[in-house]
Amino acid sequence: MGHHCCSKQKVKRGLWSPEEDEKLLSYITAHGHSCWSAVPKNAGLQRCGKSCRLRWINYLRPDLKRGTFSEQEERTILDVHRILGNRWAQIAKHLPGRTDNEVKNFWNSCIKKKLIAQGLDPKTHNLLPASKNLLHVHDGTGSGSNPSNNPAAGTQFHSPNGNRNGCATPPFTISSPTKAVYDAAMVAPPVVAPGLYDVPNPGVLMGQHDRDHQAAVVMQQGYPYIHNNGSGLLMSFRDHNAAGIHPSMDFMNGSSHSSSSMEYAAGMPNGDVFNRGVAVFMDETAAMWATVPDPGMGARVEMAYQQQQHHGLGQDEVAGPPPPPLINGGSSGSKGLDMMGVSSEVYGSAGTTTAFDIELMESCGIFCGAAGNDMEQLQWDC
């Protein structure tokens, strides 16, 4: 069964020969491709227009980059995929010279496996339920961990065939200093956001108590969403409401943006906020980082999300200039998520309860992405 455009004529299928490539290339170079259905006939090809279009876009186009994906490209894919999901064409728009097919193949053959190896759900980028209780810290010595019992947490990623898959990045690892700090806290093993790239400075640990939970968080630099400058952190604030909805807010490096999923993101320059005493807690029922429970937060986020959807925000088709910051303390206008309305309690480093200080974060230039962050552009460039 073929495409309707192919059913009316006998067309060749399968791999393209060099002669066919040459015909198509020379024709499009000379005449363009205003109407794909006319291209094969005019170019003297026994192919359907759709096949010609695909061949041109994925292979013959002169501006294609080809070759192995760089680490930067891989990070970009991770970043955008987390926001947009499997919208390969949209993701590819952020990777000059790459096609949606190429991105899709790279994802399926490489990145997806890396995430799974880390116990992360490739769809949500959250920890897989089966893995979150198993994930442990790899201290690099082999002690204190048993990969055979915990394959999902295998912080060492091994390609069975060496580097055949062409993955550009090294295994996910959690450095031993991180574990040392964690051990010192003597708390239940937290789910540690696995670092995509191990870094010398593993970050800080904040273990404070709250009414219902005791947990610690190891802030590991280099989570997949980190950017080149190495100054970012990612957190996901996840909470539950009575209806069992699990909205989340993710704080990414230096930007704020929305997504079509129930995720809201903002930037968090590494060190700044945490040095000022904002802590994050791991909710054992959540897949990622979580704040302490706020029974109303989920509902408020849900409401804000509905409002956002009602106004059409978060759709990648949105045209026009970039919107005001999504999470901005409620002053961003009708389209913005009123962060003050969904603030959740967190605890300061001194153990004192404090409100989630949106204004403080704003003052740090965290949410607004004032410096023109590429992540913010993702939503609006699509």
Place this chain on the structure above:
DNA sequence: AAGCAACCCAACCGCCGTTTC
């Protein structure tokens, strides 16, 4: 050297939204 399995990736398939007639 041969057989097998795993992997990669180019190409196809089918669906959907838009445009044209």
Place this chain on the structure above:
DNA sequence: TGAAACGGCGGTTGGGTTGCT
């Protein structure tokens, strides 16, 4: 206004390649 054609997209497939036994 509705059907057909078209363009675009994400999911899937299968042939070729590579590595292992």
